[in-house]
Amino acid sequence: MLKNTIEIPVRFSEVDSLRVVWHGHYVKYFEDGRESFGKQYGLGYLDIYDAEGLAVPIVDLQLQYKRPLEYGDTAIVETTFINSPAAKIIFDFKIFSARHKHLVCEGRSIQVFMSPQKQELFIVNPPFFEAWKKKHKLM
Amino acid sequence: MLKNTIEIPVRFSEVDSLRVVWHGHYVKYFEDGRESFGKQYGLGYLDIYDAEGLAVPIVDLQLQYKRPLEYGDTAIVETTFINSPAAKIIFDFKIFSARHKHLVCEGRSIQVFMSPQKQELFIVNPPFFEAWKKKHKLM
Amino acid sequence: MLKNTIEIPVRFSEVDSLRVVWHGHYVKYFEDGRESFGKQYGLGYLDIYDAEGLAVPIVDLQLQYKRPLEYGDTAIVETTFINSPAAKIIFDFKIFSARHKHLVCEGRSIQVFMSPQKQELFIVNPPFFEAWKKKHKLM
Amino acid sequence: MLKNTIEIPVRFSEVDSLRVVWHGHYVKYFEDGRESFGKQYGLGYLDIYDAEGLAVPIVDLQLQYKRPLEYGDTAIVETTFINSPAAKIIFDFKIFSARHKHLVCEGRSIQVFMSPQKQELFIVNPPFFEAWKKKHKLM
Numbered sequence: 001m002l003k004n005t006i007e008i009p010v011r012f013s014e015v016d017s018l019r020v021v022w023h024g025h026y027v028k029y030f031e032d033g034r035e036s037f038g039k040q041y042g043l044g045y046l047d048i049y050d051a052e053g054l055a056v057p058i059v060d061l062q063l064q065y066k067r068p069l070e071y072g073d074t075a076i077v078e079t080t081f082i083n084s085p086a087a088k089i090i091f092d093f094k095i096f097s098a099r100h101k102h103l104v105c106e107g108r109s110i111q112v113f114m115s116p117q118k119q120e121l122f123i124v125n126p127p128f129f130e131a132w133k134k135k136h137k138l139m
Numbered sequence: 140m141l142k143n144t145i146e147i148p149v150r151f152s153e154v155d156s157l158r159v160v161w162h163g164h165y166v167k168y169f170e171d172g173r174e175s176f177g178k179q180y181g182l183g184y185l186d187i188y189d190a191e192g193l194a195v196p197i198v199d200l201q202l203q204y205k206r207p208l209e210y211g212d213t214a215i216v217e218t219t220f221i222n223s224p225a226a227k228i229i230f231d232f233k234i235f236s237a238r239h240k241h242l243v244c245e246g247r248s249i250q251v252f253m254s255p256q257k258q259e260l261f262i263v264n265p266p267f268f269e270a271w272k273k274k275h276k277l278m
Numbered sequence: 279m280l281k282n283t284i285e286i287p288v289r290f291s292e293v294d295s296l297r298v299v300w301h302g303h304y305v306k307y308f309e310d311g312r313e314s315f316g317k318q319y320g321l322g323y324l325d326i327y328d329a330e331g332l333a334v335p336i337v338d339l340q341l342q343y344k345r346p347l348e349y350g351d352t353a354i355v356e357t358t359f360i361n362s363p364a365a366k367i368i369f370d371f372k373i374f375s376a377r378h379k380h381l382v383c384e385g386r387s388i389q390v391f392m393s394p395q396k397q398e399l400f401i402v403n404p405p406f407f408e409a410w411k412k413k414h415k416l417m
Numbered sequence: 418m419l420k421n422t423i424e425i426p427v428r429f430s431e432v433d434s435l436r437v438v439w440h441g442h443y444v445k446y447f448e449d450g451r452e453s454f455g456k457q458y459g460l461g462y463l464d465i466y467d468a469e470g471l472a473v474p475i476v477d478l479q480l481q482y483k484r485p486l487e488y489g490d491t492a493i494v495e496t497t498f499i500n501s502p503a504a505k506i507i508f509d510f511k512i513f514s515a516r517h518k519h520l521v522c523e524g525r526s527i528q529v530f531m532s533p534q535k536q537e538l539f540i541v542n543p544p545f546f547e548a549w550k551k552k553h554k555l556m
Contacts, residue, residue, distance in 0.1 A: 012295070013300050013302055016290065016294070016295070018295075071295060
């Protein structure tokens with residue numbers, strides 16, 4: 001199972017008037033997780049774009065908020081690659097409070113492969129992604 | 140069916156390097172829709188907080204991205220109240236491109252009622268919400 | 279004197295744990311003001327880019343914060359074009375509280391003209407800008 | 418001279434349609450710099466608030482943009498404390514491109530001391546700040 005973990009200190013600007021991280025900022029934390037995963041495993045936006053000229057837009061995003069996260073705390077973001085035969089990149093996320101050691105948010109993002117002109121959606125996996133999966137023993 | 144519609148011009152700062160709105164900004168558009176709904180029907184964050192001392196945190200958020208939205212275009216956000224017997228505030232969102240007249244994003248948010256100390260979750264509807272529903276013939 | 283005025287309701291996500299607009303969000307309000315000015319007077323980012331293929335990056339930004347702005351209030355943004363012989367676009371901004379009728383922030387932005395390849399800085403005004411100034415009796 | 422240096426990888430969501438960091442995001446980089454400085458030297462928002470019950474709002478912010486910063490690059494933020502007899506916290510910022518080793522942005526922020534009720538502005542340094550300065554041989 002391919003997984004990346006990063007720590008993101010909560011920023012003052014991310015905390016709302018209830019003194020907890022505003023729910024929309026978790027979308028950034030998820031993207032920080034995806035980018036960190038991409039760096040570790042060679043599946044970053046620029047890796048994909050430079051290698052193949054492909055964009056990988058998000059088509060589905062789900063977030064469940066379990067507990068608040070406060071200023072002064074640090075988000076621990078776990079990003080896990082979910083293997084699937086579909087021509088999609090699927091990640092699951094779990095965000096933990098470093099201070100309280102409990103889950104604060106979890107979710108999933110689904111990306112597809114598109115040509116830069118954004119007209120052609122790939123319905124089978126592009127060759128680079130099959131090669132990437134083979135390299136990581138995912139197929 | 141209670142519904143609010145607002146128009147939000149796409150800002151330059153919201154557009155990413157692919158020249159379309161970055162997916163995380165739709166969370167703001169949803170919140171703009173909720174706030175506009177709240178103003179129209181008297182269910183805003185401040186209405187609830189001032190009347191009852193309650194916070195209504197988001198516990199679940201789902202977004203499906205259908206098409207890109209470009210700089211120069213305007214997002215038309217439709218926010219619809221979804222009636223439910225549960226002690227929750229549920230909204231469905233549809234975002235349309237004003238220029239192309241097609242759907243670009245849809246989704247749902249679910250909020251719960253909490254005391255400001257954030258310890259007590261309401262498992263039945265607070266009285267003000269029942270009164271609000273009666274006023275709008277939702278129960 | 280060319281001036282544009284817009285109203286921007288303060289969003290919940292823009293308010294920090296002190297219950298006032300976080301200082302960085304005023305940069306967005308300034309850009310909202312510039313874009314509204316651009317629409318009114320035909321000097322928007324896309325007008326310039328489409329007509330001339332030029333970008334107009336910010337090179338200098340100054341903000342003075344006078345008073346806090348609260349959730350529930352509305353920012354009134356006044357954007358004034360500052361005429362100058364230099365090859366620059368200069369705007370002054372004043373942001374007022376709609377509720378309290380006082381100044382909350384003021385500032386200035388300076389933009390220059392660049393070719394899209396971002397290598398060539400214009401040291402004299404490009405022809406379209408001279409024509410725009412003449413149309414508005416600024417030269 | 419008290420100085421802190423941090424590295425901030427440029428996020429995909431921070432890059433605009435010209436493929437460079439949108440100018441407003443540098444305000445966050447400055448705040449990241451201030452927070453990192455605060456952690457290193459014991460002058461964070463929470464240190465000040467917890468010790469003294471004081472807020473330290475920004476009253477003046479200046480940014481000069483020198484060169485663009487691209488996705489894939491990392492911002493190196495240098496935050497320097499500027500000593501002053503006034504009842505103010507002044508920081509200078511320099512942001513460098515890790516890739517190109519040149520300056521991309523510089524600026525200054527000025528903060529004042531206020532009671533949480535935000536009515537009383539301190540016109541002399543609060544005792545904790547004098548003690549902090551003495552500890553760091555700044556007075």
